[in-house]
Amino acid sequence: MGNMQELMAQVRHRVSVEDYHRMAAAGIFGEDDRVELIDGEVVDMSPIGSRHGGVVKRLTQAFSVVGQRAIVSVQDPLRLGLGSEPQPDLMLLEPRDDFYAEAHPESGDVLLLIEVGDTSARFDREVKLPLYARHGIREVWLIDLDTRQVEVCRRPLPEQANYADRTILAAGTIAPAALPDCLIDIGQLFPWTI
Numbered sequence: 001m002g003n004m005q006e007l008m009a010q011v012r013h014r015v016s017v018e019d020y021h022r023m024a025a026a027g028i029f030g031e032d033d034r035v036e037l038i039d040g041e042v043v044d045m046s047p048i049g050s051r052h053g054g055v056v057k058r059l060t061q062a063f064s065v066v067g068q069r070a071i072v073s074v075q076d077p078l079r080l081g082l083g084s085e086p087q088p089d090l091m092l093l094e095p096r097d098d099f100y101a102e103a104h105p106e107s108g109d110v111l112l113l114i115e116v117g118d119t120s121a122r123f124d125r126e127v128k129l130p131l132y133a134r135h136g137i138r139e140v141w142l143i144d145l146d147t148r149q150v151e152v153c154r155r156p157l158p159e160q161a162n163y164a165d166r167t168i169l170a171a172g173t174i175a176p177a178a179l180p181d182c183l184i185d186i187g188q189l190f191p192w193t194i
Contacts, residue, residue: 012040012041014039014040014041014083015037015040015041015042015083016040016082016083017037017079017081017082017083017084017085020037020042020085023042034046034047036077036085036086036087037083037084037085037086038084038086038127038128038131039083039084039131040083040084045087045120046118046119046120046123049118049119051118051145051192052089052116052117052118052145054191055116055143055145055189055190056074056075056089056090056116058188058189059089059090059114059116059184059189060072060074060090062182062184062188063090063092063182065181065182066092066179066182068095069095069179070092070093070094070095070111070178070179071092071093071094071095071096071099071100072090072091072092072093073090073091073092073093073100073105074089074090075087075088075089075090076088076091076100076104076105077104078091078104078105078106078107078110078113079103079104079105079106080106080107080131080132080135081135084131084135085104086128086131088113088114088115089114089115089116090113090114090116091105091110091111091112091113091114092110092111092112092176092178092179093105093109093110093111094108094109094110094111096109107132107135107136107137108136110137110138111138111139111176111178111179112139112140112141112176112177112178112179113132113137113139113140113141114140114141114142114143115128115129115140115141115142115143116143116145117142117143117144117145118144118145118146121142121144121145121146124142125142125151129142129153129163130161130162131161132153132156133153133156133157133158133160133161133162133163134156134158134161135156135158136156136158137156138154138155138156138177138178139152139153139154139176139177139178140152140153140163141153141174143189145190147170148170148189148190149168149169149170150168150169150170150174150186150189151166151167151168151169152165152166152167152168152169152174153165153166154166154177169186170186171186171187172185172186173185173186174186
């Protein structure tokens with residue numbers, strides 16, 4: 001029986017972004033289903049806890065100063081090639097007159113992408129970060145709620161699915177490279193004690 005389970009685990013059908021959209025239109029996913037498409041596989045997203053939601057709200061408020069220089073996008077889809085459509089917690093996007101109503105943003109539209117993780121921190125680091133690097137997302141912040149740290153990843157190396165610059169910060173301020181005047185106080189993101 002174990003061999004059959006191992007074989008079944010290897011048999012997979014890859015789903016394209018178009019297939020994924022057709023599945024949603026056909027009602028395969030419920031209105032409240034939290035799923036995203038990662039490398040051709042439909043993946044359940046972790047529920048959003050109160051600390052997670054609080055950090056996303058704090059970031060949204062902090063980035064309100066960007067004005068017309070960027071569009072703040074919260075938990076919206078990002079199209080990455082033919083087989084991925086993740087929903088990052090927050091993105092700063094290149095301004096566009098239609099506010100991306102004509103099509104979801106793609107990698108070249110992203111100034112900064114942020115993932116907030118508690119139960120999802122390992123998945124964000126081991127699966128999503130390499131995906132973002134392969135698609136050339138220029139800057140990613142991984143905010144780990146349990147360790148109260150921000151991992152800043154810049155200068156993607158697509159062929160290596162990694163970033164040339166990776167720094168972990170637990171205090172001080174940080175700003176997106178594309179908007180250096182938008183300072184975020186790291187301590188203010190985590191009002192709780194460890």
